[in-house]
Amino acid sequence: xxxxxxxxxxxxxxxxxxxxxxxxxxxxxxxxxxxxxxxxxxxxxxxxxxxxxxxxxxxxxxxxxxxxxxxxxxxxxxxxxxxxxxxxxxxxxxxxxxxxxxxxxxxxxxxxxxxxxxxxxxxxxxxxxxxxxxxxxxxxxxxxxxxxxxxxxxxxxxxxxxxxxxxxxxxxxxxxxxxxxxx
Numbered sequence: 001x002x003x004x005x006x007x008x009x010x011x012x013x014x015x016x017x018x019x020x021x022x023x024x025x026x027x028x029x030x031x032x033x034x035x036x037x038x039x040x041x042x043x044x045x046x047x048x049x050x051x052x053x054x055x056x057x058x059x060x061x062x063x064x065x066x067x068x069x070x071x072x073x074x075x076x077x078x079x080x081x082x083x084x085x086x087x088x089x090x091x092x093x094x095x096x097x098x099x100x101x102x103x104x105x106x107x108x109x110x111x112x113x114x115x116x117x118x119x120x121x122x123x124x125x126x127x128x129x130x131x132x133x134x135x136x137x138x139x140x141x142x143x144x145x146x147x148x149x150x151x152x153x154x155x156x157x158x159x160x161x162x163x164x165x166x167x168x169x170x171x172x173x174x175x176x177x178x179x180x181x182x183x
Contacts, residue, residue, distance in 0.1 A: 003062060007055055014048065075170065082128055082165070082172055089123070090162050092116035123165075130163045133175045144174045151180025 095112055103109055120130065131142070138145060138155045142164045151158055157177045164175035 133157045143177050148181040154182030
């Protein structure tokens with residue numbers, strides 16, 4: 001049963017109670033004793049005002065919760081779609097990164113770079129932003145450390161398997177990185 005249905009039932013009950021009380025307050029001649037009505041209404045007014053205030057607060061909380069749930073649902077739907085696209089973007093990045101020097105001037109290589117660039121631009125228009133992690137310190141909120149290698153500085157990222165991405169202000173995917181162990 002929804003809040004609106006509950007409120008309607010409560011209103012009907014209140015109206016019935018008021019009608020019953022009015023019938024009780026009528027004297028034998030059918031006149032209404034106004035003093036008794038004023039006394040009973042002043043007590044009930046406070047009760048009704050309290051119920052109204054609680055109902056209004058419940059409805060306001062319901063609207064806020066509904067808006068929050070809607071935005072969370074939209075985020076999770078977008079997240080699901082983008083998580084399926086990001087591995088393809090990673091593949092293009094790996095192709096570009098690992099292409100031999102003799103193939104860099106090839107038309108196919110230029111096309112791959114163009115596709116990667118357009119895909120990144122399209123994602124940024126949809127509020128998905130990649131971030132570079134190389135040469136930064138490890139942050140557990142953004143990075144998943146895959147392995148460590150002996151290096152110059154402790155917990156500095158020296159290689160990146162996958163970039164980290166954010167959708168709006170939330171982490172969409174953590175970066176998978178290699179860090180120096182400082183040995």
